[in-house]
Amino acid sequence: MTQTGQLSLEQSLQSFHGVFTVIHSGRDEEVEDERHLRQFRLTEEEFDCSLANMNRENYDQDKMFEALLEHIQSSIQAMIKNVLKENGTLLKNEYGRNTEALLEASTKDFLRIEYEEAIKLLNKNGYPNILFGDDLKAEHES
Numbered sequence: 001m002t003q004t005g006q007l008s009l010e011q012s013l014q015s016f017h018g019v020f021t022v023i024h025s026g027r028d029e030e031v032e033d034e035r036h037l038r039q040f041r042l043t044e045e046e047f048d049c050s051l052a053n054m055n056r057e058n059y060d061q062d063k064m065f066e067a068l069l070e071h072i073q074s075s076i077q078a079m080i081k082n083v084l085k086e087n088g089t090l091l092k093n094e095y096g097r098n099t100e101a102l103l104e105a106s107t108k109d110f111l112r113i114e115y116e117e118a119i120k121l122l123n124k125n126g127y128p129n130i131l132f133g134d135d136l137k138a139e140h141e142s
Contacts, residue, residue, distance in 0.1 A: 003027060009046040018047040047071060073110050080106040 005021035012019040025042035047068075080102055083091070091097040113121075115132075122130045122140055130140070 004042065005044050006046075009044060013046055013048055016048075018045065020045040045071070045075060069112070077106045 003025050005023050009019050009021060020043060022041060022043045024039065026039040028038070084099060084102055084106070088099050091102070092099045118136065118140075119130055119132050119134075122136075127140060130136075
């Protein structure tokens with residue numbers, strides 16, 4: 001089973017400015033729980049540096065990362081808007097979802113925190129043993 005479409009996406013960038021794939025993926029989790037899937041649909045996107053107004057001569061890793069985060073946010077917000085347009089009534093009436101909160105998520109910038117700052121906040125708020133480099137768990141997200 002394929003875990004990622006990364007190699008195919010990078011090859012496709014030779015011909016297109018932006019590409020995506022949706023594949024059936026899987027991974028072997030050490031612990032099986034309700035938060036970690038062993039098999040799932042994976043959507044991956046790649047886009048050319050030229051979309052961030054860069055080329056090989058003026059490539060800047062920080063600017064590229066920022067452009068990537070903006071692209072991810074725009075993509076997710078577009079998906080939310082489309083789901084609300086096509087299925088908003090169903091989500092609200094059949095599944096009891098708060099569509100107003102989803103609409104708000106589709107228009108507001110995502111909150112961001114740098115990993116180093118997250119570690120400092122966790123250390124101050126009940127997790128003194130978390131060190132820089134540790135993976136954050138579900139309990140650290142609340």
